[in-house]
Amino acid sequence: MRMEEYLRNIIPNLNSLPKNAMFTLQIHTVDSPQPLPTTIATTSSVAHGPNPNSDLSSSSGSLHLSELRGIAHLFRHLPSSTSTTISNPISRTTTVFIVAAPNYLSPDDFLLFCGTHLADFTHVMFLKNDGIEHSYSVLINIVNQLAADGFYCSFNGKRFKPTEVEVCHIYFIQSVVYEESAYITSTPPVGYTELPTCPVCLERLDQDTSGIQSTLCDHSFQCSCVSKWTYLACQVCRLCQQQDEKPACSECGTMKNLCVCLICGFVGCGRYEKKHAIKHWTDAAHHYSLELETQQIWDYVGDKYVHRLNQSKGDSKLVTVNSRCTATEGECTTCGDDEDSSFSGALFSSKVDSIVDEYNNLLASQLETQRQHYESLLAEAKSGKESSISRAVEKAVFSKLNDLQAKIEMYTEETKSTAERNQVLLKNQELLQTKYRETAERERLLLKSKDENKLDLKEQIRDLKVYVEAQRKLSNMGISDGKGGTVLSVEPNKQSSSNSRRRGKLGRRRN
Numbered sequence: 001m002r003m004e005e006y007l008r009n010i011i012p013n014l015n016s017l018p019k020n021a022m023f024t025l026q027i028h029t030v031d032s033p034q035p036l037p038t039t040i041a042t043t044s045s046v047a048h049g050p051n052p053n054s055d056l057s058s059s060s061g062s063l064h065l066s067e068l069r070g071i072a073h074l075f076r077h078l079p080s081s082t083s084t085t086i087s088n089p090i091s092r093t094t095t096v097f098i099v100a101a102p103n104y105l106s107p108d109d110f111l112l113f114c115g116t117h118l119a120d121f122t123h124v125m126f127l128k129n130d131g132i133e134h135s136y137s138v139l140i141n142i143v144n145q146l147a148a149d150g151f152y153c154s155f156n157g158k159r160f161k162p163t164e165v166e167v168c169h170i171y172f173i174q175s176v177v178y179e180e181s182a183y184i185t186s187t188p189p190v191g192y193t194e195l196p197t198c199p200v201c202l203e204r205l206d207q208d209t210s211g212i213q214s215t216l217c218d219h220s221f222q223c224s225c226v227s228k229w230t231y232l233a234c235q236v237c238r239l240c241q242q243q244d245e246k247p248a249c250s251e252c253g254t255m256k257n258l259c260v261c262l263i264c265g266f267v268g269c270g271r272y273e274k275k276h277a278i279k280h281w282t283d284a285a286h287h288y289s290l291e292l293e294t295q296q297i298w299d300y301v302g303d304k305y306v307h308r309l310n311q312s313k314g315d316s317k318l319v320t321v322n323s324r325c326t327a328t329e330g331e332c333t334t335c336g337d338d339e340d341s342s343f344s345g346a347l348f349s350s351k352v353d354s355i356v357d358e359y360n361n362l363l364a365s366q367l368e369t370q371r372q373h374y375e376s377l378l379a380e381a382k383s384g385k386e387s388s389i390s391r392a393v394e395k396a397v398f399s400k401l402n403d404l405q406a407k408i409e410m411y412t413e414e415t416k417s418t419a420e421r422n423q424v425l426l427k428n429q430e431l432l433q434t435k436y437r438e439t440a441e442r443e444r445l446l447l448k449s450k451d452e453n454k455l456d457l458k459e460q461i462r463d464l465k466v467y468v469e470a471q472r473k474l475s476n477m478g479i480s481d482g483k484g485g486t487v488l489s490v491e492p493n494k495q496s497s498s499n500s501r502r503r504g505k506l507g508r509r510r511n
Contacts, residue, residue: 022077024192025097025139026177027127028185029070036065036126040111040118064123065107070178071129072137073185074099074171075192076209078301094142095173096152100135100199102166110138113160120147135166137197139176148172157212169199169212193287193301196262198234204262204297205288209306235265236290247292251276259289262297304371 074097101110107126111118123141142148156170179185188194195209196202203212239247239260248255249269257270259277263286268277270291277289281300288306289298297307 022091022174023097023171023195024075024077024174024177024189026073026075026179026185026189027068027070028073028182029068029178029180030130031069033066033068033125036067036107038065038108038111040108063118063121065126066123067107067126067128069128069130071131071182071185072097072127072197074195074197075188076195078191078193092145092149092152092172093174094145094148095176096140096142096148097171097173098138098140099169099171099197099202100166101138101168102160102164103134103136104164105160114151114155117147117151117154120144120151139173167199167203169202188285194263194285196236196288198237198262201234201236201262201290204290204295204308205306209288209299236260236262239265239267239292240290240295249273249276251279258292259298260292261286262288262290304368 105113110126111124114121120143121140122143125139127137127139129136140151142151152170152172155168158168160166160168177185186194195205205212246255247258247260247267249258250267252269252274254269254273257272258267259270260267261277261280261284264284266277266280266284266286268280268289269275270277278300281287281289287299287301289300290296290307291298295307296305298304299306
């Protein structure tokens with residue numbers, strides 16, 4: 001009967017098991033794991049009654065508890081054409097990860113919270129981040145897959161305390177990597193994307209992205225659950241609740257169209273400003289960004305919005321149905337003994353989830369259709385613009401080529417006429433050079449003749465002077481015609497034969 005009762009309790013919650021989602025964990029370790037002492041009995045059925053899995057497997061032995069200081073990075077496998085179904089064991093493992101447990105729960109309180117499932121645990125590691133004071137994470141190894149599924153169905157989506165708002169979010173982990181390098185642990189594996197570790201930010205994402213099927217709160221402004229986070233570690237929640245001062249872009253300082261990264265809290269301006277949020281995505285590979293004005297979440301890889309469309313369920317039964325009453329028989333004052341009311345509540349919750357899923361799928365398909373329609377319009381407009389630009393460029397190039405061709409022809413004609421003028425000028429130059437040589441020769445001969453005439457005239461003048469002087473002397477001597485005088489010879493000038501002839505003539509005249 002234990003097996004039947006156990007299966008009867010978890011069968012209504014099988015729809016809450018994750019579908020088509022694989023998660024991995026990378027931990028930036030600050031120190032080495034330290035053993036953690038506890039006062040809670042960690043072996044089977046010492047303080048918590050019989051284990052419902054006792055018929056399924058042997059005793060899991062003693063439980064190992066440890067504490068590690070570091071920073072957890074949760075990564076989700078990106079969807080592909082070959083998705084994993086719930087029947088595939090790859091999608092679920094025996095290692096579960098609780099994202100955030102409130103700090104008012106001590107390790108012993110958390111173990112008490114797990115109740116009878118504690119006997120199925122083999123190792124529990126409490127991961128504490130020094131930068132987050134209000135919560136810690138828990139990594140649990142469970143003895144077998146059936147026990148892991150039962151733990152998931154019992155506690156996923158359940159409040160840690162009925163009077164508090166913190167909810168337990170559980171993920172099946174494919175692998176865990178421990179590294180001392182912050183860069184290695186913050187780098188997503190191939191085909192994975194990082195998710196925020198803030199539970200409120202996780203619940204803002206739709207169920208296909210975060211793996212969280214349902215939420216009880218819409219995390220709107222002035223909401224009690226978010227108000228508790230306002231002055232704590234989550235930068236995104238603080239910005240969403242901030243009233244006094246307005247945030248600004250971390251790069252350019254603008255206060256318009258701001259987006260905040262869900263992973264690291266970087267504030268950048270959107271695509272309608274200087275696109276610093278997109279630059280952060282390309283640099284850090286953080287895919288999800290929250291628009292502060294609209295509270296909508298954009299997925300840069302999927303190129304679509306991934307915020308939860310229907311965040312508030314409004315029915316508190318959604319939490320109690322996902323858990324199994326741990327009170328002893330006759331002591332529970334909230335669940336009652338009527339099993340039919342429990343099954344009817346589970347059926348109602350299943351119907352509500354189905355309707356919500358159908359509405360979300362319909363709305364998502366319509367949005368995708370609208371996106372494709374407007375993208376086709378943009379593609380047509382872009383194609384028309386590119387074709388008009390191409391035609392204008394071709395027309396301008398053709399006109400420019402015609403102008404250049406005309407200039408080339410004009411310059412060719414000018415070159416031809418210039419060559420012809422050069423030939424004419426060369427011929428004229430040769431003629432002028434010939435005339436110049438002839439003129440120079442004539443001038444040379446003329447100058448030579450003039451020089452000869454000048455010498456001849458000089459000789460004649462000399463002869464005349466000698467003659468005149470001789471006549472004057474003869475007259476002074478009383479000789480009228482020169483008779484009885486002495487004739488003196490004068491040396492002839494050898495430079496010119498013509499001069500000697502002229503002197504002969506003059507001599508003959510004197511005689």
